[in-house]
Amino acid sequence: MPSSPNISFVLHDVARLLRKRFEQRSRASGLTRAQWQVLAFLSLHEGIHQNKLADLIEIVPITLARLLDKMEARGFIERRPDPVDRRAWLLYLKPRARPLLEIMRGNGQKTRDEAFAGLSSETQQHLLQTLSLIKSNLLAACTQPAVDREKVHG
Numbered sequence: 001m002p003s004s005p006n007i008s009f010v011l012h013d014v015a016r017l018l019r020k021r022f023e024q025r026s027r028a029s030g031l032t033r034a035q036w037q038v039l040a041f042l043s044l045h046e047g048i049h050q051n052k053l054a055d056l057i058e059i060v061p062i063t064l065a066r067l068l069d070k071m072e073a074r075g076f077i078e079r080r081p082d083p084v085d086r087r088a089w090l091l092y093l094k095p096r097a098r099p100l101l102e103i104m105r106g107n108g109q110k111t112r113d114e115a116f117a118g119l120s121s122e123t124q125q126h127l128l129q130t131l132s133l134i135k136s137n138l139l140a141a142c143t144q145p146a147v148d149r150e151k152v153h154g
Contacts (some may be wrong), residue, residue: 027108050089
């Protein structure tokens, strides 16, 4: 029986290629993928605490702080002091970032259109539902300790 590709490797490759293609389309903007990610999350969560954004993006706070410094210097975001906690900063998009969001959304849609060429909308919807279930399963599994059953029982 011929071996089939491991689904984990295929999923990883698809995710990597989606990022690569998006970056190719977005290179002219002068923003890094991490900066695009900050803009995307901020567009959905304006007024978020800086540390909470770091958690959402899954990067360490000091790395996010450096990204934000660069983006603030370019006039894309602003930090405002938290009125409740003087040590904390709340993050907001500046008007200069708004056109970039439209570019990002357009580049994302073009990339998805390329990726899903030849797939019916029903197939795309089924794929999304399947991947969402897999994600939910893994999120639930990650809350439990990993146990190697062979070592425990063998």
